[in-house]
Amino acid sequence: MKLSEKLSDRIANKIRHDISQNKYKAGGKIPAEPELMKLHGVGRSTVREAIKTLAMIGVLIVQQGSGTFVNGGITHETIDQRLRRADFDEINAVRKLLEDEAVRLATKNHVEKDLEEMEQCLENRKLAIRAGQRQACVDADIAFHIAIARASSNKALADLYESFTVIIRDFFSKREVRGITHFAMSHHLHEQLFEAIKNKKEKSAQRVLDKIIEKSY
Numbered sequence: 001m002k003l004s005e006k007l008s009d010r011i012a013n014k015i016r017h018d019i020s021q022n023k024y025k026a027g028g029k030i031p032a033e034p035e036l037m038k039l040h041g042v043g044r045s046t047v048r049e050a051i052k053t054l055a056m057i058g059v060l061i062v063q064q065g066s067g068t069f070v071n072g073g074i075t076h077e078t079i080d081q082r083l084r085r086a087d088f089d090e091i092n093a094v095r096k097l098l099e100d101e102a103v104r105l106a107t108k109n110h111v112e113k114d115l116e117e118m119e120q121c122l123e124n125r126k127l128a129i130r131a132g133q134r135q136a137c138v139d140a141d142i143a144f145h146i147a148i149a150r151a152s153s154n155k156a157l158a159d160l161y162e163s164f165t166v167i168i169r170d171f172f173s174k175r176e177v178r179g180i181t182h183f184a185m186s187h188h189l190h191e192q193l194f195e196a197i198k199n200k201k202e203k204s205a206q207r208v209l210d211k212i213i214e215k216s217y
Helices: 007-020 033-040 044-056 079-083 088-109 112-131 134-151 155-173 181-198 202-214
Strands: 060-063 067-070
Touching: 007 033, 007 044, 033 044, 044 060, 088 134, 088 155, 088 181, 088 202, 112 134, 112 181, 134 155, 134 181, 181 202
Parallel strands: none
Antiparallel strands: 060 067
């Protein structure tokens, strides 16, 4: 448990996890306070605070005299669980939205250190292509786009994109892409994207990005 995390928050997260795993089903009743106290090894006040927290955000509905129920009107899956069910077109559309904004801001806000990081990622990508190492290509490719997101100077965007690359990596690993042909054929576009960002040519950068994403299909 993190030092900054309250005990009641930890219990709330455990209950929410149990709901996401269908241990407690939508519309159904969760265990009564004494059972939750015994199950999690905590006191009544901790359980009550956890339930209050979940009720405030709409996960639980407390009905006096009847018990506490899982709200059947909302989805209790995590965002990762929902994203992993999305199809390729949906994933690519979200990727495009994030990368469009990252590229737009990176052309304006990058500093020399950002350019050095992008250039190193491109070099790693090229070396992986020459060596025929597909996983290294994937790693270098994703690292390059993360470097662009960081160059945006928008930390929230960079963090969001970096988190989303976990889904991109997982999704692309399920597609039948063999060898490094895809990476080799698009490498010149990645170099063009880097040059456009370096020279602060926003429109050129976004045109190149569109071509890169098109080649992902």
